[in-house]
Amino acid sequence: MxxxxxxxxxxxxxxxxxxxxxxxxxxxxxxxxxxxxxxxxxxxxxxxxxxxxxxxxxxxxxxxxxxxxxxxxxxxxxxxxxxxxxxxxxxxxxxxxxxxxxxxxxxxxxxxxxxxxxxxxxxxxxxxxxxxxxxxxxxxxxxxxxxxxxxxxxxxxxxxxxxxxxxxxxxxxxxxxxxxxxxxxxYLHSYPNQIDRLAARARLGLPAAAFLYVTLGLLRPYKGLETLLAAFRSLPGEDVALLLAGKSDSDSYGETLATLAAGDPRIRLQAGFVPREDVQLYLNAADVCVLPYRQITTSGAALLAFSFGVPVIAPAIGGFPSLVEGRRGFLYDPADPAGLTRALAQARETDWQGARQEIRDWVAQxxxxxxxxxxxxxxx
The missing domain is CATH 3.40.50 (Rossmann fold)
Known part of the structure; x- marks a missing residue:
C-alpha cells in the first residue's frame, strides 16, 4: 500500500x-x-x-x-x-x-x-x-x-x-x-436513547427512588455475577436495587444465578435477550453499571455504559484502569474479598449530579x- x-x-x-x-x-x-x-x-x-x-x-x-x-x-x-x-x-x-x-x-x-x-x-x-x-x-x-x-x-x-x-x-x-x-x-449514536430515568424505571417496574445497580449483557460465568450477588446482598437498606439483564450462558447457569438471587426482593434477574431498542431502558434506569469480571482484556460494556453517561464499577484488571477513574466510577481490588462491597457502598454514597453529561462528553473523544x-x- x-x-x-x-x-x-x-x-x-x-x-x-x-x-x-x-x-x-x-x-x-x-x-x-x-x-x-x-x-x-x-x-x-x-x-x-x-x-x-x-x-x-x-x-x-x-x-x-x-x-x-x-x-x-x-x-x-x-x-x-x-x-x-x-x-x-x-x-x-x-x-x-x-x-x-x-x-x-x-x-x-x-x-x-x-x-x-x-x-x-x-x-x-x-x-x-x-x-x-x-x-x-x-x-x-x-x-x-x-x-x-x-x-x-x-x-x-x-x-x-x-x-x-x-x-x-x-x-x-x-x-x-x-x-x-x-x-x-x-456507542453514542448506536442505540436509541430517548427515554428518561423515571420513565425507564416505570417501564421496567423498578422503584423510582432506589439506588439502582445494573449489569447488562450476556450472563456468563467469567463475568463474576455470583460475586456481585453476594456483595449486593450484604448491603443494608431497602433503598437499593440490583438488576441483572441479559441472556444466560446456559440454563444451568441461569438457575445458579436465580438460586443466588432468591429471597432478596431487592434483586431482579431478567434473563433473556435484550433487543437493541431496549438497551436504553436498562442503562437510563441505572445509577451505576457493575462489571465484576474475573477476566477481561477490552470492555465494550464499559464503553456502552459511558455512552449512556452511566458510571461503572469494575475490578482493576485489563483495560478497566484506563477507562474507570474520577467521575466515571470506581475500581476495586479483585483480590480483596470486601473490595466489591466497598465499591458498591461508595457509589451509593457519591453525589453523581452532572456526572452523566460529563461522562458522555468524555467518551465522545x-x-x-x-x-x-x-x-x-x-x-x-
Missing amino acids: SGEPHTPRVLLLSAVGTRTNPYIGLLQDGLAAAGADVRVVDRLRPADLTGVARPDVIHLHWLDRYDLPQAILLRGFHGATDLPRRTLRRLLETGCNVAPIYQMRRWWRLRRLVGQLRGFQATGGRVAYTIHNLDPHEDQGPADRWGSARLIRLADVVHVHDESTAQAVTERFGRRGGVATIPHGH FDWREIGRRLVRAYG
Missing part, C-alpha cells in the same frame, strides 16, 4: 455479527470514512483472496469465535428440523465440544486459516489482528491458545485498545514492533472516524 495514494481494500473477518455487537459495523463505517473500501465476511473463502476483489489487508477479529464447528452445523441443520434453534444449538454444542473431537476440528480449521493468511502475505497482502480477548473468556483448549499465539506473531499489525494489553503482548509473546494502540470506539484513520495508517 505504498507509492501513489489509492483506496486500500480491507476485508474485515469477524465471526461476531452486528446483531449482538455493533463494533464491526461501526469500524467498517470508520474505515470507509478514512477512504478504505471495506467488506465484512464471517469466514475466509478462497474467492476472497483472488481476482479484482482481493483485499490489501485482512483484518481479523474474535478468533475464539471463528469457524466454530457448532456454528457451521447450526447453519446447515436449521430449517431441516422442527427443533427450536436454541435446542438445536445445545445439542450440537454437546456433540462438538466433546474434547477430542472438538480439539481436532479446531486444530484443523485454525491451521487452515493460518495457512491461508501466510499465503496471502507471501503474495503481498498484509494481515491485521485485533485482540479483543487476550485469553478466551471460557478456555476452549490448546487449539485456540495455539491459534491466538500464532496470529499475534504472524500479523503485520496487532491492534490493541489500551497500553496494558500492548504490554501484555510484549511480555507474553515477545512482540515489540507492529503493535498499534488505538482505543475502542464509543473515541470517535470511529478517527479510529478508522489511525488504523488505515497502521495498516502501512
